[in-house]
Amino acid sequence: MVATETDNIQEDLMSRLDSAVSEVFEMMLDRNCAPLDTEVDIDERITACIRFSGAITGECLVYASQTVAQIAAEALLGTVSEPSDPMVDDAVGELCNMIAGGWKSKLDPSYAVCLISVPAITRNPVLDLASHPGVTYNRCYAFQGNVFGVSLAF
Amino acid sequence: MRALIIDDSAVMRKVIERALRQAGLELLEVLQASNGEEALQALRADKGVASPIALIMSDINMPVMDGLQFLETRRDENLAPGVPVVMITTEGSEPFVLRAIAAGAQGYICKPFTADQVKARVLPLLHAA
Numbered sequence: 488m489v490a491t492e493t494d495n496i497q498e499d500l501m502s503r504l505d506s507a508v509s510e511v512f513e514m515m516l517d518r519n520c521a522p523l524d525t526e527v528d529i530d531e532r533i534t535a536c537i538r539f540s541g542a543i544t545g546e547c548l549v550y551a552s553q554t555v556a557q558i559a560a561e562a563l564l565g566t567v568s569e570p571s572d573p574m575v576d577d578a579v580g581e582l583c584n585m586i587a588g589g590w591k592s593k594l595d596p597s598y599a600v601c602l603i604s605v606p607a608i609t610r611n612p613v614l615d616l617a618s619h620p621g622v623t624y625n626r627c628y629a630f631q632g633n634v635f636g637v638s639l640a641f
Numbered sequence: 642m643r644a645l646i647i648d649d650s651a652v653m654r655k656v657i658e659r660a661l662r663q664a665g666l667e668l669l670e671v672l673q674a675s676n677g678e679e680a681l682q683a684l685r686a687d688k689g690v691a692s693p694i695a696l697i698m699s700d701i702n703m704p705v706m707d708g709l710q711f712l713e714t715r716r717d718e719n720l721a722p723g724v725p726v727v728m729i730t731t732e733g734s735e736p737f738v739l740r741a742i743a744a745g746a747q748g749y750i751c752k753p754f755t756a757d758q759v760k761a762r763v764l765p766l767l768h769a770a
Contacts, residue, residue: 514753515656564655577652584650584702585752588731592751596734603731605649605702 501626504637507589508628511582516562520630527627527634529555533576535583535608539591541601545621545641547590549583553610555633580606586637642767643670643692647680647708648700648729653752657698657729657759664760666696666767676703677711684720694721696767699746701730701737709737712744725766729754 505522512520534550551559553570560568560578568574583606591601623640644661646654654673662668672694674680680699687693701708708728715721727748728741738749748762 511753514755560652563652565659574652574655577650581650581652581656584731588733588752592731592733600734600736603702605704 497624500639501624503593504586504590504624504626504639506593507586508637510589511585512630515585516559516630518562518630520628523627523629523634525627526625527636529627529634529636531610532612533579533608533610535576535580535606537583537587537606538604539587539601539641540604542598543591543594543601543641545639547583547587548638548640549579549586549635550638551579551633551635555635558631558633559635576608576610580608590639642666642668642695643672644668644696644698645672645674645680645683645694646698647674647677647703647711648698649675649703650700651675653700660754660756660759661696661698661763663756664763666763677706677708677714679705680711681706681714681718681720684715685718687721694724695770696763697721697724697726698729698763699726701728701732701741709740709744712741712746716745723770725763725770727762727766729759 509520512518529550529552531553532550533553533556534548537547539545556575556579557568557570560575563578587603621641623638625638627634627636646657648654658671672683674683699708725747728746729750731752733751747766750758750762
């Protein structure tokens, strides 16, 4: 089957996302992180959302189970925390911030004129991009057997 | 020395503090601010203190007052003159970097970062100050 231009664009976008996610985990958490071939259902989510505005209009979501978010927070901070600790939510927000910013930095410079919002973070399970009017791209990643998801929509 | 870390994320403030300590800085006190306005209040209160703030690390994207507005207001009010300011932010595009430098930032680190990058950017500025 011949790859369409849309397929190539999607592959390019996701490749840049994979690179951004990998950099964040290697540099900030000292963990290897790899994309998964399939999407995984994640319950009891903590979700962080960043909005892009300007040359790009859209959103980036990072979501993880409370347990995985706690593990990521501990790796980031170097200290142990409880799943209910507000710092765990904050950690997901910062991961979203860095992944969104890193992905944006890998785009063509013409897209650099784009603002990113501060992250909005919730444990409300209804926050997702299912009803987003544009195109949505989803990817799950794993580090040390722990799975989290990233969604891009614009 | 005393440092001021400005970021709306409490996690990131802790991460930056940890990186500064890993860089070998002996931090007697770390003041924290979650936005530019809080940071300005901290600097105003620091005037005349025996051991004033000697290093400022600041994010750009923050609610209430962002890091660029903080830099420009700090410059206009002549707060903590001569104290090195290092921006530490996801905003790595040229317009932001240029505006930060024009407003008085001496260093710029893009998130994500390593402790070694913080050390490499910060220590030369402190030696020169």
